[in-house]
Amino acid sequence: MTPDLSVDLAPGHKRGLLLRNPVMPASGTFSWGFEFEHHFGPEGIRRLGAVVSKGVTMEPRAGNRQPRVAETPAGMLNSIGLQNVGIEACVRDLAPQWARWETPVIVNVAGDTIDEFGEMARMLDGVPGVAALELNISCPNVDTGGMEIGQSVEASARATSAAVRNTDLPVIVKLTPNVTDPVALARACEAEGAAAICAINTVLGMAIDVDRRRPVLPRARGGLSGPAIKPIALRIVYDVAGAVRIPVIGCGGIATSRDALEFLMAGASAVQVGTATFANPRALLDVVEGLEAWCAAEGVARIADIIGCARPAPVA
Template identity: 55%
Template sequence: MPDLSIQLLPGLKLKNPVIAASGTAGYGDEPNRLCDIADLGAFVCKGTTLKPRAGNPQPRIMETPYGLLNAIGLQNPGVEAVIEKYAPLWAGWTTPIFVNIAAESVDEYAKLAHRLDKVPGIAALEVNISCPNVAAGCLEFGSTPESAAAVTRAVKNATSLPVIVKLTPNTSDIVALAQAVESAGADAVSLINTLRGMAIDIKKRKPVLGNITGGLSGSAVKPVALAMVYRVAGAVKVPVIGCGGITTGEDAIEFLMAGATAVEVGTAALVNPRAPIEIVKSIENYMLEWKLTEMSQLIGAARR
């Protein structure tokens, strides 16, 4: 059988390259979960902030052709509740847990990273830089290399955990963004986060989402995500985690061939909770068919 394991982060080897994406898999505590987390390479919990957040006004989700618009607004119980309620559960799992963190200032990012440092059950941090920077007029932290690097540097200085920075596509140059966070100490990058979008109800003559705009995910964004992963993988030395519209094993294999070391599956799991596990099996079957024995033969294959 092929070896699907990968070395993603310093001191962290995953059993396979498929990761449950933040915001689409909760905290993994659902008693009747249809997808066995033990079969995944890693699990990213819902975005976590310093204090509890109620999220945006309803409606917060809308289906689009081949995609999903969401404006959840980072609803979560806050970092203290995550540490007290969920980390003890994660500590008993064999699958590594990454905590996705979000904040409105560089100082808040640092405080979150410090609070989560050395908490049993947490293997790494994924830093969401698609958040609004209040001090900069609510522009995304990831909109410029300078602000993205500032967040990365602050988080790295506050924690001993490996740091993954999740890049926003809502920027003029995602390669420059990736290189900036790499220079600031990021151990890996994941991309892409959602594209900004909206919908209007023509009968009510109003935006559909309560927040007016939201993040577009799902199959519709895959070609954009794939192109960005290809470009970034050729420009940085740290591992790249590909995400954005991955629905099938074939999609995941494209991202791996583009240079991603691992992939995150999100929106697809909302439609089919077993999608991440089916994608793992599909990668394995592809490797068997093409007589590949290890992931290094697949990763970056379209670049050689």
């Protein structure tokens, strides 16, 4: 029997967000999805639970100065600076192409201000081809918005509320790990109507070029991703999933189906694969196939049944 890999990321929400499996790309590591389609064909896109776009801002952005990435022993640092086409081109040119896919597309939205989160949510509301929003209140590589909002419980709540009030689409809020208490952020976003939480964005880091005696990245700091951050991401998912009722999407260092299983067992309802795709463009498909094979081998009929199975039993 083929295992049922479907998961519900917005139970009780008027629009819902039912995925055929819990695997999707992490924002910014999959561009707009068309390269993947070119590589693996429409069948490749159909194998994914969802597609997540790179971060979209109100105006088009050229991004930060080069170099924008630096390799680290167990991952990479990036400082892309949200290079993107802007929301108008996203609605006009990209969404109609997404609308041909059977796979839901989640648009990652990065406002400079709280009001911009509301405004962009309004602009994306009802647009064919857009299934949900992911609020990027956690980008470490921009001067305004981003992590500045995501490091404040109050500002995170206000950004969530601004988006939720302006759209019928499910709103996922993506947390930064660069705080002492991610649980407080998650609870505040849930209280303002977030449909789900995504954890985590990149961990602030830096690297220095000893020969040049300068930081490798022009802005000195960058976001660390890849295997190095997996234990941090897993701990945050475990803590957040124990504190909110809404679904949690795990992200950070996931490269294999066993990594994905760790996140699901910690309480995530779905997973995002980011940096791993740069080394292995097939990583997302490998994770889907690995989950299918694991469920079949373990006699797990529904993958939803293993969500949170590594958590302590609730006290009666």
